[in-house]
Amino acid sequence: MSGVTFKHPEYVKNLPLWEQVDDACKGQKAVKDRRETYLPRNNPQDKSPEASSFYDAYLQRAVFYGVTGKTLGSLVGAAFATDPTFKFPKELEHFERNANGAGISLYQLSQSVLRHILKHYRCALYVDFPDVGPSRNRAEEKAKQAYPMVHLLSSKAVINWDTVTVGNQVKLNLVVIEESVSERGKDGFSIESKKQYRVLRLEDGGSGEFVYTIEVYTKSKEGVYVGGGRKIPTDYNGDPWSYIPFTFVGAVDNSAQIDNAPLLELADINLAHYRDSADFQESVYYTGQPQYYASGVDWNWFNEAKKRSIYVGAKVMLPLPQGGAIGIAQVDANTLAREAMKDKWQQMKEMGARLVENGSATKTATEADNDDAIQHSVLSLCVVNTNEAVNMALRWSAKFVMPDVGKLTKDDSFFEISQEFSKQGYLADLSRQLFESAVQGYSSFKSWWEYNQSGMFPKQTYEDEQANVDIEKEGRLDLTGE
Template structure:
């Protein structure tokens, strides 16, 4: 008997890693909610009420610093410091404002994709179209309000997959997507979450041909997963698809292979720092306060002191035993756990944690660029893979609404996240040089103006700059100011 809930071995193997990085990126509340999973008990075999109380205090005093989450945010911010380039035909203009049917733009969807890849190593894109009959003309198509949508799936949602080789091409022939849907309760306010599975298949229809089908499985009243029947989507021309419009998006490539997430090592180090923090905070609690002591004490003196009390302060007189002494012991500030925390903090910064520290030494542009080189090489590869996957998904969308997508070029259909992560910033000298060049007729005033507005050198070809220059000259621009 087939089991639609079966999980791919690689999914099972990596799920705990994805869960861990998610918790670390969410911050202290999520990490502490997992208690012993990330902060082990010192005496796991002692389950007494007293031991539990000690652990609860130990957990509450621990401090988790959200380094990994801040690094994730800064990397995404660096990738989108410049707006992506998005070129599309008129038939796909809805994707600019609503790419997935839930009001999320393609720009926002690509941001989420980058976050998933940095945390989990991969995510997935899936394109679908409403189950409607092919339209006979544009007016009929518009009346149906049917639009292709691009759905972003986390690594946790795609529980199973498989591939086959057709000719010399490796194609996905099975994808199982776990979905959570909400249904409104009878009272009109409450909601109930239900689970279902969307199964995408590439089926052999004979004569060496394959066709893409969809089937949704839901649980029956008897607790059995039942399919709703397979449907075969068609493109604009009414032809079945010879492949599944689905792609994985990874940190290294867009294959089905899974590797460690780019933030995994930083997350592990962040948790190690958290455990050192717990030990340090415990030592501060127990040993941080001054400890008073008296020497030369016998039991009679001790009992009398406990009976009458001992008062300490500049305005009190404290009797001490004959030949006895009174002193104060205080812990040195540089404890071992504190030193371990400092070491791990430095290691986290070296691994790419972008933290702004007040009072830190200034760096030259070259030094700052070298510091970012490793993380930006990873970030660059992630953005390249997202660019390719989204551009491919756009072509699938176009195949649903256009008779011939082969005529579309990169000038017609393209999504590209900029890889210029290290912004040079506005330079007054460069602005002056651009202005002087424009006055001399070697470049356009448009380029100088754009640089002053954005702080970035305009991206345009030599021919485009020549056209701008000619247009300004034909306008008889008065360069003398007279």
């Protein structure tokens, strides 16, 4: 389909893979609801009611183990084993409680970013500001209730994009976002959802200058999506933007390129294990029950026995004709499907571990010469890219509410998810060393106290620690952290 609803070829190619990982993460119900998509029929050409009933029973007995979803939760939990470092100017203090306009803090938003990257390879962050005029002072700004917001967009929401080279820089010049807008029905209770498309453009304003514009497309009465007019956002100083405040966040880098999601291979094996489970459970159902049989008897004896009822067990006697015998036939265990399940289970365990184990990453010549260079894992790369994108969004947000963003330093505005994916825990020897260092005046009692309270070594600059030492030497010890 042409027009604003056009979907990028890479989007169309990857959408089924994203949906597959989503279903695997949601669990058994989502997987079974897709029926033949993940569990094919044994005889797809047979459309009879009997074949349909057979498949329904086959589907019901299958078991899907939610390995992919649990792995996703574990990875995110590992990344947030320690609280992220977050510094912000007072103009962005609302990010602590409401970063996206829906009551989600920047901390929670970053968790969702990491989830999306692991599931889909990428997502996006987009910063916007209410359509209000520039404010003359902070009081006027607060009175307008106008705050910059950071919106997390899933890979499914960004349906089209394009880039342009400006000088020696590649910039996004088109982003099409599919949005769902809910409206209360006429009865006052029901909800009606409508689609609209938000188009972000970088347009040539002439003389080599580019201007960022926004236009929202809604469906007309004729069923055609039409634009509602372009708007030109401006920063705090009233100047238009020369780029789109939007960035992709990826598992490898934050470019517009798409690759396989970190959890895709695990989801593939998880679904293959599910199919083996269906075959195994089917085998158990049909061959797991023992079958009694009688030999050396004729139909006359059988019919007479049926009239009297046939009882089998240790406390009853079953009369048989001369030369007759009774026995139990039981099929030998069919271990083929079971062994296939075990193999895939081991593969899933190895894949889940590989997502957090140390691995090689591209290094510069200087880093390669350093034997202690940090090795990256899939999870750590996702965390690094998330940190970079969030910090970029913070600077864009500041540009809406501050006159000179260029003066901001890492001490003013900074967000970082730790790459230490497990808490070290309290170490008595380290606590003793910190205390002895504090007694000698080389470190602060404040750091020793914080370590004893949290089991984590305080994150602060050398200058901050030196200031604590000086304060304590002057007798102004402060353990409150205020």
